[in-house]
Amino acid sequence: MQWELETIGVTKRFGPVTANEGVDLRVKKGEVHAVMGENGAGKSTLMSMLYGLLQPDDGEILIAGRQVHFTSALDAIGHGLGMVHQAFQLFEELTVWENIVMGAEPARRGFLDRRRAIASVAGLAERYDLKVDVTQRVRDLSVGIRQRVEILKALYRDAQILILDEPTAVLTPQERDGLFAVIRALRDDGRTILFVTHKLHEVMEITDSVTVLRQGRVTERMATKESTPEAIITAMTGRSVSLDVAKGPATPGEIVLQVAGLTVGQGPKPAVADVSITVRAGEIVGIAGVAGNGQSELIEAIAGLRPGSGRVTLKGRDIASLRVAERREAGLAYIPEDRAATGTAAGATAAETLLMGRQGDAALSRGGLLNLPAISERARRLIAQNDIRISSERAKVGTLSGGNLQKVVIARELDHEAPLLIAEQPTRGVDVGAIEAIHARIVAERDAGRAVLLVSAEMSEVLGLSDRILVMYEGRILAELPASEATEAQLGLLMAGRTGEAA
Ligand SMILES: Nc1ncnc2c1ncn2[C@@H]1O[C@H](COP(=O)(O)OP(=O)(O)O)[C@@H](O)[C@H]1O
Ligand SMILES: [Mg+2]
Incomplete structure (x- = not known):
């Protein structure tokens, strides 16, 4: 079997952190391939290597069976890759078409051929049903439309393999459905999509096969229809997680x-x-x-x-x-x-965040002054009770992952x-x-x-x-x-x- 895109034993370290360890990825031409994993599992690092933004410390990357060595995104683009990042990279003050053709402008006798540029971008948008007014300024566009512009930009450079890094994180359910329609159209046209997500129902809905990463290693690789949500979650988390909310009937009172x-x-x-x-x-x-x-x-x-x-x-x-x-x-x-x-x-700090709104509590202040030992002790208790992964109550919350930060807020509000x-x-x-x-x-x-x-x-x-x-x-x-x-x-x-x- 010849893979459209393959990695063999790809490893990447950032100092003491091993972001990817011996990753084998195998992607078929014309499929939507999910790359799944929890926050920090190494998905974006792997994608950045495929797109030439990072270089592996070890391992090989092959496209259509041939080993490649990218030193920049331009290299990757030259080999038919395109990537839509988690944070968009568009110029707000420019129009859609200007953003798209930038760096790859059609020229006529050394001048930018504006009419031809607009026509070809509009034609491309129509072909994949990407509803965008190409003459609008990017600053006037919604998040969902900006994402389409990023996709168009990759297609304009003739991307055969399109990497979408957590594309639905910023979308409403309606915009998400629109994106899925575009992905299907691209697949039907023979393009290959790498779809990065941590959302299970999206994997089940739109992808053909899935590679799961946990702590930088591949823990599961299979056809989506042969997999189950439970198996994928176990591969992601290393334990079995219940998807259904366990709850008995409610007994409403006053x-x-x-x-x-x-x-x-x-x-x-x-x-x-x-x-x-x-x-x-x-x-x-x-x-x-x-x-x-x-x-x-x-x-x-x-x-x-x-x-x-x-x-x-x-x-x-x-x-x-x-x-x-x-x-x-x-x-x-x-x-x-x-x-x-x-x-x-x-x-x-975590202690300060956990205190917010509670400064007036009798147990936490004395004569208008904060009782710092009591505040620290309460913070330590809440951190332990709520399984908040943080080095100490004096650490700043700005460094916490989304899940941990949410646990801090919930601990505070429920206390x-x-x-x-x-x-x-x-x-x-x-x-x-x-x-x-x-x-x-x-x-x-x-x-x-x-x-x-x-x-x-x-x-x-x-x-x-x-x-x-x-x-x-x-x-x-x-x-x-x-x-x-x-x-x-x-x-x-x-x-x-x-x-x-x-x-
Ligand atoms: N530029 C970097 N410098 C240091 N550590 C990094 C860098 N990029 C990613 N990491 C670390 O590598 C691990 C994997 O990160 P990432 O690939 O962004 O995961 P994901 O996209 O799955 O959330 C994390 O522990 C992250 O903190
Ligand atoms: Mg990421």
């Missing part, structure tokens, strides 16, 4: 959160339009919806981060006019979506045993193993009698965790359904605003 007629924003289409929600003690209410349908604004208004009109009561007390800190004191815990911005500060927990995208960007732990933790909070309001763009998370599901669409609650009766297909239609067909 009303904890009551939102009535909440509106955020003005005009004919406010971000949140007259929303009413009730969450009881001992239940998880999940809000499903495609990003951008008012979920964030709704949660921020409840948490006090954004003004809104309407009633918000917590255990019968009107909190609508309280500030954020006062709402916390009244019994609201909040795991924010953007933990890097609102949940933590990169320069802060104050508030009657209401708001969890917004609680597992976004988190490894599979950590997802299981976070889900179990949220269910445990419910079973301890807390009211949980969950917002998630991951349909499987909403379905698995919630007791009741509310679907939000264009600022309104479009439907409510018991989670036990909801299906993915039905939820998908509702999230797209199609109530008639979902009935």
Whole structure:
């Protein structure tokens, strides 16, 4: 068998860290090949070597059976490789077509042939159904469209092997579906795709074969349809992880959160339009919806981060006019979506991050001064209890991986045993193993009698965790359904605003 792309025993070290160790990768022409692994498994390092950005310390890279030695990305491009990085590399002030042809401009008597350039870029976009207006400036484009521009840029250089490094991490579910359609079109055209991800359902949905990395080594290599989600997860994590959320039936009690007629924003289409929600003690209410349908604004208004009109009561007390800190004191815990911005500060230590919002606690301060020994001790306890992988409570949180940082935020928010927990995208960007732990933790909070309001763009998370599901669409609650009766297909239609067909 001749492989389109093959690596044999590729090894790469960064000082004491071995990012790749003896990696054998075998990719067929015209397939979508998943490269899977948890954060830090070595996926991006391997891709950077394939694309000429890094050189292996050991091992060989072969393209169509021939060994290659790339010293730069230009070398790799010359051999038919293209790569779309996790962070895009486009010039904001230039148009789409200018970005695409840059460095490979069609010229006529030494001058850039603008008309020909635009026509050929537009033609390429049409051929693969990449809907992009090639004359727009990149700065005016959404993330999903920018990604298409990056793909077009690689195709314009005639990439036969396209590397997509975690391409869905930045996309909404709709944009993701669009990307998958493009990937299929490219595959049908005989191109080879390396699809890097840590998301299992994406591997099952779009890829033909899969190579799994763990701590820099290959732990699994097989055809996707011969594999199972369980086998892949075990290969990724080195242990068996339950994909289903284990939980018993809910026993809802008194009303904890009551939102009535909440509106955020003005005009004919406010971000949140007259929303009413009730969450009881001992239940998880999940809000499903495609990003951008008012979920964030709704949660921020409840948490006090954004003004809104309407009633918000917590255990019968009107909190609508309280500030954020006062709402916390009244019994609201909040795991924010953007933990890097609102949940933590990169320069802060773990102890400081865990203290945020609790400076006034009697146990942690004395006569207006912080009780530093008590703060350190509490931090050490939370780090141990929540399995946070950090060298000490004095280490800065800016260095933590997404999963560990999320554990810090969750540890802090759950330590104050508030009657209401708001969890917004609680597992976004988190490894599979950590997802299981976070889900179990949220269910445990419910079973301890807390009211949980969950917002998630991951349909499987909403379905698995919630007791009741509310679907939000264009600022309104479009439907409510018991989670036990909801299906993915039905939820998908509702999230797209199609109530008639979902009935
Ligand atoms: N330039 C670098 N310098 C030092 N260490 C690095 C560098 N790039 C990656 N690493 C380390 O190599 C390992 C693999 O990283 P990476 O390839 O980015 O993993 P993944 O893409 O699977 O998340 C990690 O431990 C990471 O910290
Ligand atoms: Mg990576």
